[in-house]
Amino acid sequence: AQSVTQLGSHVSVSEGALVLLRCNYSSSVPPYLFWYVQYPNQGLQLLLKYTSAATLVKGINGFEAEFKKSETSFHLTKPSAHMSDAAEYFCAVSRSNDYKLSFGAGTTVTVRA
Amino acid sequence: EAEVAQSPRYKITEKSQAVAFWCDPISGHATLYWYRQILGQGPELLVQFQDESVVDDSQLPKDRFSAERLKGVDSTLKIQPAELGDSAMYLCASTLQPNTEAFFGQGTRLTVV
Secondary structure (H helix, E strand, O other), X not given: OOEEEEEOOEEEEEOOOOEEEEEEEEOOOOOEEEEEEEOOXXXXXXXXXXXXXXXXXXXXXXXXXXXXHHHOEEEEEEOOOOHHHOEEEEXXXXXXXXXXXXXXXXXXXXXXX | OOOOEEEOOEEEXXXXXXXXXXXXXXXXXXXXEEEEEXXXXXXXXXXXXXXXXXXXXXXXXXXXXXXXXXXXXXXXXEEOOOOHHHOEEEEEEEEOOOOOOOEEOOOEEEEEO
């Protein structure tokens, strides 16, 4: 079985500050890992995907994530938060290279002016 | 820009009634997924289609839920009878191939009263 745990259901940051969203996974096989963003009443948009090609994955909108096998983590970061980053973020895992995904519970990000 | 179309966007139904949601994937996308997202949780996979065939419906509550994709293009998800616990956002996603990026629709928000 595979699952993800997102630490912290809510994160509040100041505009221009570092955004750090934590995700830990459990998987019996090397996983494929994803980060998605969801704006209110919208579908999900892929930020980035880890497929074992490189441990540091760069995504859209200035986000990146680092795969750390020893820590079973895939934390998402952005150096400088923008007001438009306010949204809900989901970490997800797939055992195979498809989009049959198991999602975490999500982290809501608010950005303070 | 091509997108996954879902309708209706919002649906209110009484418990024990039947309800149906429709999804039209991006043209040419062979793989289609239905996810259910309960408020405050991450999406959970209900069913996966490859063309007109069901690949995985292990998480679909088959006593009340059904899904079809008769011609391998658009898809319908039905609930009969609806229960209060079915209140959620129902998301459809499609991919060109199983290992290419999944694009999500805006979802149908169901409220069962």
